[in-house]
Amino acid sequence: MKIVVLAGGLSTERDVSINSATQVCKALREKGHQAVILDIFLGHGKSGDDLTGIFDGDPQLTKLSDQIQSVDPDLGQIRAMREGDTDCLFGPNVIEICRMADIVYMGLHGAEGENGKVQAAFDVMGIRYTGSGYLGSAMAMDKGVAKKMFQAANVPTPKGFSFKKGAKDTAERVKEELGFPCVVKPCCGGSSVGVSFAENEEQYEEALKLAFHYEDEVVVEECIHGREFSAGVVAGRALPVIEIIPKTGFYDYKTKYQAGMAEDVCPAELSEELTKRMQGYALDVYHALKLEVYGRIDFLLNDNDEMYCLEANTLPGMTPTSLLPQEAKAVGVDYGTLCETIIQEAMKKYE
Numbered sequence: 001m002k003i004v005v006l007a008g009g010l011s012t013e014r015d016v017s018i019n020s021a022t023q024v025c026k027a028l029r030e031k032g033h034q035a036v037i038l039d040i041f042l043g044h045g046k047s048g049d050d051l052t053g054i055f056d057g058d059p060q061l062t063k064l065s066d067q068i069q070s071v072d073p074d075l076g077q078i079r080a081m082r083e084g085d086t087d088c089l090f091g092p093n094v095i096e097i098c099r100m101a102d103i104v105y106m107g108l109h110g111a112e113g114e115n116g117k118v119q120a121a122f123d124v125m126g127i128r129y130t131g132s133g134y135l136g137s138a139m140a141m142d143k144g145v146a147k148k149m150f151q152a153a154n155v156p157t158p159k160g161f162s163f164k165k166g167a168k169d170t171a172e173r174v175k176e177e178l179g180f181p182c183v184v185k186p187c188c189g190g191s192s193v194g195v196s197f198a199e200n201e202e203q204y205e206e207a208l209k210l211a212f213h214y215e216d217e218v219v220v221e222e223c224i225h226g227r228e229f230s231a232g233v234v235a236g237r238a239l240p241v242i243e244i245i246p247k248t249g250f251y252d253y254k255t256k257y258q259a260g261m262a263e264d265v266c267p268a269e270l271s272e273e274l275t276k277r278m279q280g281y282a283l284d285v286y287h288a289l290k291l292e293v294y295g296r297i298d299f300l301l302n303d304n305d306e307m308y309c310l311e312a313n314t315l316p317g318m319t320p321t322s323l324l325p326q327e328a329k330a331v332g333v334d335y336g337t338l339c340e341t342i343i344q345e346a347m348k349k350y351e
Contacts, residue, residue: 001033001102002055003343006118006129008039008064009089010075011110012193012214018064020318021107025059027336028105028343036061038098040108040118042082043091054097061097089118095125103343104129106315111188111215114315115141130346132314136290140312141188143219146289150309153288155281157309158300160221162187165212170220171201178222184208187217197223226302229268231282232316232327234294234338235345238279239327243268264323266330270301278307285312293345296324 005028007021008014021037028035034055038044039062044054054061079086089112098104104122106129108114116138122129132140139145144162151157159178163170174182184207185195194214196207211218228246232239245263268275282297289312296316300308316324318339328338 001343002100003028003033003035003103003105004098004101005035005037005105005107006040006094006098006113007037007107008062008078009041009108009110009112010078011108011112012075013110013113014075014078016317016319017107017109017113019320020109020322021105022060022064023320023335024105024107024318024339027339029059031336031340035059035105036097037064037107038062038094039064039091040094040113041078041089041091043094044097045093047092049093051093051096051100054100090121095127098122098127099125102128103346105339105343106131107318109315109317110193111141114313115188128346128350130293130342132290132292132295136292137314140289140291140295140314143185143187143311144217146312147219149288150285153284155284155288155309156307158183158221158224160219162217162219165216170208171204174204174220175201178220180204181223183221183223184211185219185221186211186214187219188215224300224302224308226300226308229270229278229299229301230296230323230327231278231299232294232296232324233282233286233291234324234328234341236283236286238282239324240267240330241270241275241278242266242323242327242330243270244323262321264321264326266323266326274301274305274307281307281309285309292349294324294342 005021005025007017025035025037036055037060042062044061082091104127114137116134119137120134139149147157181197181199183197194211196210198204198207228244229241231241243265247262278299285297286295291314296313298310318325325335325338
């Protein structure tokens with residue numbers, strides 16, 4: 001198959017996306033596919049270029065570094081790398097090359113890849129792609145909306161609320177409804193970018209400044225102390241649960257993607273009852289958010305064995321340290337087979 005592995009873009013998770021895409025492209029080529037990597041924002045060449053044989057040459061259509069830095073990237077520098085109009089997310093020849101492919105493997109991560117906009121555009125243009133459609137993507141990316149859907153599906157989730165920049169008396173609302181400590185996070189971000197813990201009102205105000213640096217809406221939640229888990233879902237089936245044990249105490253951006261910063265245990269050391277309950281909630285979330293093909297659902301478990309669903313990831317990371325490949329490996333599915341399975345399941349949507 002001719003496959004575009006779409007990556008990069010203008011998300012704070014740009015580096016993660018490129019690293020994932022590099023691994024996916026390599027695995028698909030080893031499986032015999034004509035896979036190429038394409039940055040959705042930087043594109044390839046100039047408009048009007050001859051694209052004949054584009055899948056026969058260098059697999060990296062956009063020259064990209066696959067190294068993940070310990071901090072999120074400077075998106076201003078990325079914008080400066082593209083000549084001409086930078087208002088459109090789609091760079092030169094991106095749409096043309098994607099339309100030439102049998103399917104686009106969505107290697108994007110973060111708001112500009114998982115919020116449903118790219119998926120909606122591809123739907124209009126008849127471009128086939130992996131992962132969830134625009135509606136599921138949009139609901140899962142918006143943590144405020146996702147929380148409401150969790151509650152409607154009777155999936156336990158931390159108490160919390162969302163609001164936009166300029167809202168008044170939010171500190172008073174936190175004290176009345178949640179109390180300190182609390183967690184402050186951008187509403188539509190990922191990889192824990194912009195997430196802070198606030199022990200008091202002063203720290204809360206600083207946390208808001210950081211979160212609003214990334215976007216104009218935030219979510220504030222009660223702080224749940226407990227063990228961190230994730231449960232993948234592929235083709236409507238739950239994978240083994242994985243436990244994440246950060247060495248720094250918080251599973252932040254650096255801990256997620258720098259090797260040796262966290263210990264992952266899969267299958268997680270949980271009782272059969274707790275494992276089945278968490279997998280059940282993961283499937284409930286998958287269906288409530290109308291997710292398709294695959295996803296990964298994150299949980300906390302406190303000392304009383306009470307579970308709390310934190311969020312759903314519609315395009316889980318596929319880096320060497322990512323969770324979903326580890327979960328698949330625990331049931332005998334190697335990385336390349338996982339990538340092919342995702343493509344095969346996505347193609348079923350278009351039959």
